[in-house]
Amino acid sequence: MANDPTPPTTADPMAPMLCFDLYAASQAFTRVYKPLLAPLGLTYPQYLVMLNLWPDSLLSVGEIGRRVSLESNTLTPLIKRLQEAGLVTRSRDPDDERRVVVALTDQGQALEAQAAHVPGCILEATGMPQAEIEALQRTLRGLTRTMLDAAASK
Structure with a gap:
């Protein structure tokens, strides 16, 4: 990320990568869903x-x-x-x-x-209260819209 203000360190080059955090969270969700589905x-x-x-x-x-x-x-x-x-x-x-x-x-x-039973199991696995999940969803949906708009304008 050329304009990233936080340069990666050799200890953790992924630390400034928001996209990697989203990817890792998605992979973690998939691991929880797999045995339920x-x-x-x-x-x-x-x-x-x-x-x-x-x-x-x-x-x-x-x-x-x-x-x-x-x-x-x-x-x-x-x-x-x-x-x-x-x-x-x-x-x-x-x-x-x-x-x-x-x-x-x-x-x-x-x-x-x-x-x-699946949604309840997923909710429990997050360890987050419902209000926190809803706030995170609003943030992620806003981020998705912004990123799609940015991609469309290129």
Whole structure:
């Protein structure tokens, strides 16, 4: 980072790297999620898709991609695996053949109850009170918007 006011030290060259702290935190979350999701037969990205389908039950691939920040070339194979597992169906939108819609199966809907414990386990694993988590989320969402704006202006 050329404009970083804190030069890296040989002892810890990663110390000034905010992006590394976010990456490391993301990896830590994934490690906590993995054993919680394994009995459900889900990966973390699949869980994100299911979280969006449970309340809506039918969404386009494009809408799912917007909600979970994944491109369709990443999302399509993921959704195909959910379909092979019997959790969702995929079909062309009769009103717009270009759109693919994803719908929950009964088995996919039933999985919601089996996954109900996951958010509480994650909350507990953070060791943070709810108010602190909400403040951190606001900060991170603001940072994300700012960084996306900066990327778009380049």
